Amino acid sequence: MLEAVKEETTDFLALFSNRSQPSPQEPLWLQKMRRDGIRTFQEIGFPSTRDEAWKYTDISPIAQTEWNIPQAADARLTEEGLARIQFSNLSAARWTFVNGVFMERLSSRGALPEAVRVSTLAQAQKECPELLERHLARYASREEPVFHALNLAFLQDAALIHVPPGLIVEEPIQLIFCNVPGGRPHMTSPRVLIVAEENSQVSVLETHLTTGSGVYFTNTVTEVFAGDNSVVDHYKVQRESDEAFHMGTVHLHQQRNANVRTNTVSLSGAIIRNETNTILDGEGGWGELNGLFLISKDHHVDNFTRLEHRKPHCDSREVYKGVLEDQAKGIFRGRIVVAKGAQKTDSKQTNNNLLLSNEALIHTKPQLEIYADDVKCTHGATIGQLDRDALFYLRARGIDEKAARSILIYAFASEMVNKVRIDALRKELDDYLFEWLPRGELVREAV
């Protein structure tokens, strides 16, 4: 076993040394960060299911695949081609990355105020190297560092979003990570860095999409720094190919009175892991974690969340809902840590799951670690099938069984859809649901 693990690591090390070198202008600190990344990876290696944090997610298919790093965005993707993909057109302000590489042709600033900076990695190195150095990889947690280290080593392109103090950005900023599979299996290592200075407000939407079926591996990291009294809404929608792997980490660092919501919507992918790590690092903060995973076939979604109350008087709300059919497998780990001084913490965590077939599977594990004595923390998890009473009620009104089931699944999922504050996204999620549900057209009429 050890030999095998080593061999897998060796493949990645070879990939690292053989990759085309980043630009010679790359600052030294970033070069060092890459080297540190590959070293950390070499030291720890890939996790196995014997590790508690990876018990239900076997990533050996990722370790065993021979990956290729695309050197340029796939030029075949046209504006029309992109527009045909659901969730690709949710804001006029959008930055598109194809196979991990920024593609200017498919990007536009929309009506974003001049003062909002959105830069790719190369642009940021030129235009605002200090800002980049001050924030990049400063917030990522070390709880499960392997894929983060790997992301740093192979970091290819990034979106740096900087909102200056006091600026309210009304238009959501969309980051499209579109994969064009079909050739050799490819690996991308994108990164998002959102810096919202004090009293600012911004809404960022990441969509991870594909043009078709095929094997690829997205290893992505998002870091959010929310300054004093800022408001940040972050969305991540995953609609990857049936054969795709997605290891994603979102780190949210909240200063005093910051109000941050992150919403993760997982719709497809062979193996998806969403690590979400929120740190409430100033008094009066509001942290909200919302998740919806709606999966079928043999898709696998692992939501590995951690929320830490470091300072007093912060509220947090975490709601994850899963709908699983066929042989789909879902995991929810919700860890809440209340540090010693974090008095008057008010935290609530909920995980509800709907299993639509006998083969679908869910593991749910809430974890509370409380070191303060004046706090209010609740958690609850449910796993169930559709409510028989509700089914009978709908059918007794004349709605056929399939439609009744669809209505109830919609009702279950719509709670999460309704938490979305970007109208265009909410509408597309509804459309997605109506397509996904067996009697979606009737549900569209009935809700």
Next chain:
Amino acid sequence: MLEIKNLWVRAGDETILKGINLKVNPGEVHSIMGPNGSGKSTLAQVLAGREDFEVMDGQVLYQGEDLLDLAPEDRAREGIFLAFQYPVEIPGVSNTYFLRAALNAIRKHRGEEEVDAIAFLQMVREKMKLLKIDESLISRPVNEGFSGGEKKRNEIFHMAVLEPKLAIMDETDSGLDIDALKVVADGINSLRGPERSIIVVTHYQRLLNFIVPDFVHVLYDGRIVKSGDKNLAHELEEKGYGWIEKEIAAEQPVA
């Protein structure tokens, strides 16, 4: 309209209905009364097609056809309506849109044209006015956060919109204050007509002060043990269900 012949029903190992016979003609209002656990709600739910119960024996004819073979939705489309004892909350589904989908499913089945949203809303407003039901019920999700009284009123509202041929009211009067009770009673009375039959399942005689039934049946231990006119309800109110129990005990042959 409806003919129940020697109906035996069980849930799991427990036999609940033990040979029910009942005939309901068009235009008639029947009241089925009985103590808790006598099988009233089971009878109501079996007629609407609840699959948790197993029919062991007997036959139910609805408009001359075998009812028990039909799925719940097909019974609804054929004109059977069950007002639930415990209406179910369905968050995320609008009361109005859902009801329109239900009405259109029924209309489609009858070969009638579907009702569009505007015509439907107009119709809904009229019905609500007629039934003195608060318009806020229109925009809220089905039964979500409704009070007990609101839920029962909503059942009456659904019934008024769907205009069934056979309406079965399962303890629609239970737990209501007098105002809500009047709304429920008015709703039922407004549906009365020569083509429509109504079965009112109730534990209390109180509702029957407002809805005068043509027939009253007493259900006890899974059987209809007594039938009569509205006076039987008054007698029950005076003497209580204990009176029936004693009478039955007296009829039992001594072993």
